[in-house]
Amino acid sequence: MIDNLKELYESRDLLFNLVKRELKVKYKKSALGFFWSLFNPLLTMLVFTFVFAFILKIIPPPNTVGKTNFPIFLLAALLPWNFFSTSIGSAVGSIVFNSNLIRKVYFPREILPLSIVLANLVNFCLELVVLFLFLIFFGYPFFVYLPFLIIIIFVQLVFTAGVSLIFAFLNVYFRDVQHFVGIILMIWFYANPIIYDFNQHVGSQAVKYPLLAFVYKLNPQADLILSFRDVLYFCKIPDFKVLGYATIASFATLFVAYYLFKRYDPSFAEEV
Amino acid sequence: MIFLMTAMKNKVNNSNNAIEANGISKKYRIYYERNQTIKEIFLRRKKARFEEMWALKDVSFTVSKGSTIGIIGENGSGKSTLLKILARILRPDEGFFVVNGKISALLELGAGFHPELTGRENVYLNGSILGLTQKEVDARFDDIVSFSELDKFIDTPVKNYSSGMYLRLGFAVAINVNPDVLLIDEVLAVGDELFQRKCSDKIFEFKAQGKTIVLVSHSLEAVRNICDIAIWLDEGCIQSHGEARQVVDLYLNKVNEEERRKAGHKVEQEVGSRAGSQEVEITDVGFLNNKGEKTDSFLTNEEFIVRIDYDAHKTITNPVFGIAVYRNDGIHITGPNTKISNYKIDSINGKGYIEYKVKELPLLAGTYLFTAAIFDQSCLHPYDVHDRMYSFKVLPGGTTESNGFVSIMAKWKHKVNVRREM
Ligand SMILES: Nc1ncnc2c1ncn2[C@@H]1O[C@H](COP(=O)(O)OP(=O)(O)OP(=O)(O)O)[C@@H](O)[C@H]1O
Ligand SMILES: [Mg+2]
Numbered sequence: 142m143i144d145n146l147k148e149l150y151e152s153r154d155l156l157f158n159l160v161k162r163e164l165k166v167k168y169k170k171s172a173l174g175f176f177w178s179l180f181n182p183l184l185t186m187l188v189f190t191f192v193f194a195f196i197l198k199i200i201p202p203p204n205t206v207g208k209t210n211f212p213i214f215l216l217a218a219l220l221p222w223n224f225f226s227t228s229i230g231s232a233v234g235s236i237v238f239n240s241n242l243i244r245k246v247y248f249p250r251e252i253l254p255l256s257i258v259l260a261n262l263v264n265f266c267l268e269l270v271v272l273f274l275f276l277i278f279f280g281y282p283f284f285v286y287l288p289f290l291i292i293i294i295f296v297q298l299v300f301t302a303g304v305s306l307i308f309a310f311l312n313v314y315f316r317d318v319q320h321f322v323g324i325i326l327m328i329w330f331y332a333n334p335i336i337y338d339f340n341q342h343v344g345s346q347a348v349k350y351p352l353l354a355f356v357y358k359l360n361p362q363a364d365l366i367l368s369f370r371d372v373l374y375f376c377k378i379p380d381f382k383v384l385g386y387a388t389i390a391s392f393a394t395l396f397v398a399y400y401l402f403k404r405y406d407p408s409f410a411e412e413v
Numbered sequence: 414m415i416f417l418m419t420a421m422k423n424k425v426n427n428s429n430n431a432i433e434a435n436g437i438s439k440k441y442r443i444y445y446e447r448n449q450t451i452k453e454i455f456l457r458r459k460k461a462r463f464e465e466m467w468a469l470k471d472v473s474f475t476v477s478k479g480s481t482i483g484i485i486g487e488n489g490s491g492k493s494t495l496l497k498i499l500a501r502i503l504r505p506d507e508g509f510f511v512v513n514g515k516i517s518a519l520l521e522l523g524a525g526f527h528p529e530l531t532g533r534e535n536v537y538l539n540g541s542i543l544g545l546t547q548k549e550v551d552a553r554f555d556d557i558v559s560f561s562e563l564d565k566f567i568d569t570p571v572k573n574y575s576s577g578m579y580l581r582l583g584f585a586v587a588i589n590v591n592p593d594v595l596l597i598d599e600v601l602a603v604g605d606e607l608f609q610r611k612c613s614d615k616i617f618e619f620k621a622q623g624k625t626i627v628l629v630s631h632s633l634e635a636v637r638n639i640c641d642i643a644i645w646l647d648e649g650c651i652q653s654h655g656e657a658r659q660v661v662d663l664y665l666n667k668v669n670e671e672e673r674r675k676a677g678h679k680v681e682q683e684v685g686s687r688a689g690s691q692e693v694e695i696t697d698v699g700f701l702n703n704k705g706e707k708t709d710s711f712l713t714n715e716e717f718i719v720r721i722d723y724d725a726h727k728t729i730t731n732p733v734f735g736i737a738v739y740r741n742d743g744i745h746i747t748g749p750n751t752k753i754s755n756y757k758i759d760s761i762n763g764k765g766y767i768e769y770k771v772k773e774l775p776l777l778a779g780t781y782l783f784t785a786a787i788f789d790q791s792c793l794h795p796y797d798v799h800d801r802m803y804s805f806k807v808l809p810g811g812t813t814e815s816n817g818f819v820s821i822m823a824k825w826k827h828k829v830n831v832r833r834e835m
Pocket of ligand 1: 411441442443468486487488489490491492493494495
């Protein structure tokens with residue numbers, strides 16, 4: 142394990158170059174580049190706001206400065222979710238799609254899914270900057286909690302990397318995993334408090350359905366989203382119990398994922 | 414960097430060796446039916462069916478630092494598999510190996526090039542895929558561009574490159590990786606003549622710098638010239654291992670033998686269908702040295718006599734006897750006959766022989782194939798042709814020359830016209 146990590150560290154230049162490749166190719170395709178990548182979350186936000194705030198009249202709970210704002214309530218959770226789901230969605234095929242490279246060159250194979258996750262992280266951070274502009278515009282005093290935000294982003298990165306490695310690895314042996322991933326992510330989306338508030342809609346049901354609530358709470362992504370929303374929407378210190386569980390679960394996920402991945406990656410060249 | 418494949422930490426490895434491979438075996442699974450998706454596992458509920466095939470069996474060798482080793486063998490003999498194991502792309506099922514020094518493998522040029530990115534961007538990407546750091550690429554960038562001669566196109570996306578340009582850039586990056594041990598698989602065979610020469614120049618430069626090279630090639634000429642030692646792989650086993658020229662010769666002999674065996678069947682069939690054209694038969698072909706003894710090994714500049722025995726079943730007027738000498742890689746060296754030499758034979762009937770005598774055999778060391786033939790006076794109708802059915806060897810030692818095919822009787826002369834004052 143230590144040797145593997147050392148090797149990964151020695152290949153960091155390759156990792157950064159692949160991240161660069163990922164980003165360049167993405168933004169080179171169109172002149173508007175980065176602005177296009179903002180288009181998707183903004184459009185999703187508009188649709189959801191229209192459906193949930195205007196038609197279904199869902200009113201999010203007020204934050205610590207007494208404001209309610211559905212778009213920001215939504216974006217605070219949607220942006221991290223998008224980071225997670227797009228990373229998984231493209232990392233799952235990263236080993237198989239690059240079979241040509243895997244069969245002809247040696248390098249630590251985990252670099253392929255990790256480069257995708259990191260490229261998406263860059264995107265995510267840029268989106269957050271745009272969200273900050275909204276927050277400033279609406280007068281949210283979120284900057285006090287920025288150090289927490291950085292910690293949460295890091296934990297989110299760890300969890301995303303772990304899940305990406307697992308799916309990329311599984312897809313080498315079962316080629317239809319990449320088709321299932323779309324369905325899994327769609328269900329997973331609703332298992333997170335993104336379009337609803339946890340306390341309003343889940344907390345109240347927990348007494349009635351204890352088993353379901355237990356399963357729901359196992360999901361570290363839900364805890365991460367709660368933490369993001371605490372900082373970005375409610376403008377408060379994240380719940381340490383929630384963030385603490387997310388941190389432990391994320392690192393455990395990454396550890397197991399990395400262990401599995403490295404155990405099998407010497408035979409990837411034969412399998413792809 | 415010392416790479417230990419399996420537990421062999423207590424084995425001392427000799428640091429004068431660049432590569433030590435011990436008992437490497439590799440098996441592949443050939444699948445008939447394979448469960449490659451979750452769906453199939455649930456729907457078919459059958460175990461995958463496959464057969465195991467050993468692509469390498471107990472391959473052991475060492476390569477000392479600074480030497481160049483060639484790996485030759487038929488298609489599918491396991492050459493690429495061996496290189497991939499050394500490059501750590503594949504893991505051997507048995508055995509272990511040690512590589513001392515930084516290793517770089519050229520199994521494919523331009524691996525990881527992205528069509529949308531420019532040449533410059535791809536140089537960085539490809540460089541880091543081959544194990545260079547950012548700084549190292551920075552330092553070598555100009556060399557890479559000038560080697561590829563693509564200065565004008567370096568900021569063009571590589572999708573607009575011709576395939577030759579693509580390979581050039583790929584090779585330029587690869588060759589500038591500057592490893593201690595370089596593994597090359599067939600990549601020299603691509604590109605135009607000029608580019609190939611540039612590549613082999615670069616390889617000689619590498620050799621001169623004392624780097625270790627492992628070269629897989631079907632160009633036996635290249636292996637003969639570039640490599641010090643060679644390994645001949647046959648169905649995954651080492652058939653022969655030793656001095657490159659000798660291994661290449663052994664391999665060629667086997668290939669020729671096989672070709673002859675196959676050709677032999679054909680000739681028999683042709684003979685069968687060529688009724689009436691065997692009025693004269695070649696009954697024996699022998700190579701004699703200056704003492705008149707039969708032998709098949711000679712030295713350069715030694716006397717060389719071929720004796721062709723024939724049996725004419727009827728009277729043939731003005732028959733033409735001919736011979737031909739080929740080197741074992743197929744190069745036709747000479748092909749004289751009695752007609753060209755204006756040596757008239759009035760008529761033959763019954764048994765006899767003809768001799769072809771070379772006072773000083775000009776051929777350099779190697780294995781040669783020999784053809785003997787009898788034609789009619791027009792040279793159009795063959796009575797009997799034994800195409801490359803015989804062979805003889807020229808052993809090293811008769812001359813100090815070793816380049817090319819022949820040693821021509823010639824003398825050097827040097828003369829000073831004007832001596833420049835110092
Ligand atoms: N991924 C694979 N799966 C199954 N069999 C394989 C695989 N790769 C190679 N083989 C088999 O292993 C044997 C050795 O292949 P290898 O590519 O090493 O041959 P080679 O000596 O490089 O041949 P060539 O001269 O054609 O390049 C062949 O019989 C080939 O069919
Ligand atoms: Mg090959």
